[in-house]
Amino acid sequence: MATTKFPELEQLGRIIDCLGDRAQVQVLTTVSYKDMQFPIHCITLGSKQADAPVLAFIGGVHGLEKIGSEVILSYLETLSQLLDWDDEFLARLEKSRLVFIPLVNPVGVYLGTRSNGNCVDLMRNAPIEGEGLTKLYSGHRISPVLPWYRGLEGTMELEAQTLCDAVKQQLFKAPVSIALDLHSGFGIKDRLWFPYASRMTPFANLPEVFALKTLLDRCYKHHIYKVEPVSNEYVINGDLWDYLYDEYLAQKSPEQVFLPLTLEMGSWLWLRKNPTHLFSRHGLFHPLLPHRQQRIYRRHFMLFDFLHRSLLNPQPWTGLTEQQRISNFNSAKAIWYD
Numbered sequence: 001m002a003t004t005k006f007p008e009l010e011q012l013g014r015i016i017d018c019l020g021d022r023a024q025v026q027v028l029t030t031v032s033y034k035d036m037q038f039p040i041h042c043i044t045l046g047s048k049q050a051d052a053p054v055l056a057f058i059g060g061v062h063g064l065e066k067i068g069s070e071v072i073l074s075y076l077e078t079l080s081q082l083l084d085w086d087d088e089f090l091a092r093l094e095k096s097r098l099v100f101i102p103l104v105n106p107v108g109v110y111l112g113t114r115s116n117g118n119c120v121d122l123m124r125n126a127p128i129e130g131e132g133l134t135k136l137y138s139g140h141r142i143s144p145v146l147p148w149y150r151g152l153e154g155t156m157e158l159e160a161q162t163l164c165d166a167v168k169q170q171l172f173k174a175p176v177s178i179a180l181d182l183h184s185g186f187g188i189k190d191r192l193w194f195p196y197a198s199r200m201t202p203f204a205n206l207p208e209v210f211a212l213k214t215l216l217d218r219c220y221k222h223h224i225y226k227v228e229p230v231s232n233e234y235v236i237n238g239d240l241w242d243y244l245y246d247e248y249l250a251q252k253s254p255e256q257v258f259l260p261l262t263l264e265m266g267s268w269l270w271l272r273k274n275p276t277h278l279f280s281r282h283g284l285f286h287p288l289l290p291h292r293q294q295r296i297y298r299r300h301f302m303l304f305d306f307l308h309r310s311l312l313n314p315q316p317w318t319g320l321t322e323q324q325r326i327s328n329f330n331s332a333k334a335i336w337y338d
Contacts, residue, residue: 004036006110008066008103011073012041018080019043029162031107033117038106040162044170045079045100046093053311054170054177056099057304058163061122061181061240063108063115067265067296068182072102075304096312099170104163116159119144120151123236125160126243130198130235139237150238160240167244172251176314177258178307181241184265190224192303193262197230197239202337204249207328208257211317212310220302229336230262257318261307263300 003009016025024044031038046052059069079098082089103109107117115121124139133139139150151157156164171177195203203209213227230239241260248258310317320328 002037003030004033004038004110006106008060008069008073008109009038009106012076012102015073015076015080016041016043018077019045019083022083024048028101028166029158031117031158033107033110038110040101040103040106040159042166042170043076043100043102044097045083046097047095048097050173051175052095052097053314054097054099054174055308055311056101056167056171056177056179058101058104058179058181060103060105060109061163062183062185063105063111063113065114065182065184066109066112067184068263069102069109071182071265071296071300072100074298075301076100076102078301092308092312096308097170097174098308099166101163101166105159114147115144115149116157118151118157119149120157121148121238122157122160122163123240124148124150124238125157126164126238126240127154127156128198128238128243128246130237130239131200133235133237135234138235163240164244164247168247171258172248174258175256176311176318178311179241179244179258179260180304180307181260181262182265183262189226189266190300191233191262191264191266192225192227193230193233193264194227195229195239195245195260196242197234197236198242200229200231200235200337202329202333203229203245205257205259206332207320207325208317209259210328210332211320211324212259215310215317216306219306223302224299225303232336257314263303265296265300 016023022045026042027039028042029040031040057072057075059072060066105116105122108115121139130138136146137148139148140146141150141153143149167179171179194209216223241262245258245260252258
């Protein structure tokens with residue numbers, strides 16, 4: 001069976017051709033849907049050293065929120081051009097590694113659905129239970145006909161397992177790593193979320209994420225992001241990043257830091273500006289007008305650059321003394337949990 005093409009996959013193919021041998025490209029797996037085949041690609045730029053810091057960009061977990069994939073593809077296009085002439089960027093890559101998995105759920109992107117081809121919401125699919133949940137959107141196993149279906153108990157979908165395996169392979173051994181998962185569809189403000197989504201409990205690297213937020217606030221006073229734990233907005237079952245973070249804690253060394261972050265683009269703002277979005281399948285999750293799409297494609301490049309720089313210079317936010325960790329924890333707890 002031949003690979004089924006759609007615009008985002010075709011764009012990714014053109015970028016891969018442009019990158020040539022300057023990138024390592026791997027097809028992690030191929031997803032079958034009816035009589036069609038859909039590859040899941042992983043593109044890696046930079047150092048192959050095991051001790052290099054790693055920044056990963058993840059998109060398309062929810063196929064309906066394809067703007068996340070498109071932002072990553074736009075960023076990849078920019079980087080493919082910087083590789084031709086930017087010596088400073090090339091020097092960064094000698095000391096770090098960038099990983100891109102822009103289409104985790106290619107069937108969902110192709111169909112324009114939140115779920116994968118089995119009607120499973122991949123961000124409710126991990127074997128982790130939320131605390132005290134009764135809402136349908138928190139994830140359920142009632143029926144695949146309903147949205148937010150978790151899938152069968154005790155099994156993970158191919159796409160979800162493939163993402164988890166890639167994150168473990170690429171990020172878990174690094175001394176410092178950040179995963180940025182791009183989504184859309186919640187609120188009118190862009191949010192930068194960190195664990196947990198399954199419980200309203202501070203996570204182990206709360207002092208580090210508070211220090212990183214402090215750096216972001218200092219360096220970019222007028223940035224657009226609301227930084228907070230996911231649980232400040234809702235609590236869910238089966239969150240992939242909660243699952244991966246807990247897996248990481250079970251095997252990490254004391255010196256390592258892994259931050260799974262989610263960029264939740266506030267797409268309700270697009271709806272407020274143009275109510276006709278309500279009449280489109282993608283309207284609540286994707287900007288429809290070309291000039292708004294282009295604005296979103298470039299809107300987050302500052303954040304991407306900041307995260308890359310923070311990995312190359314991690315001491316201010318990871319090299320905390322015990323007293324600094326206690327102070328940061330108390331400050332963060334007062335802001336986000338009390």
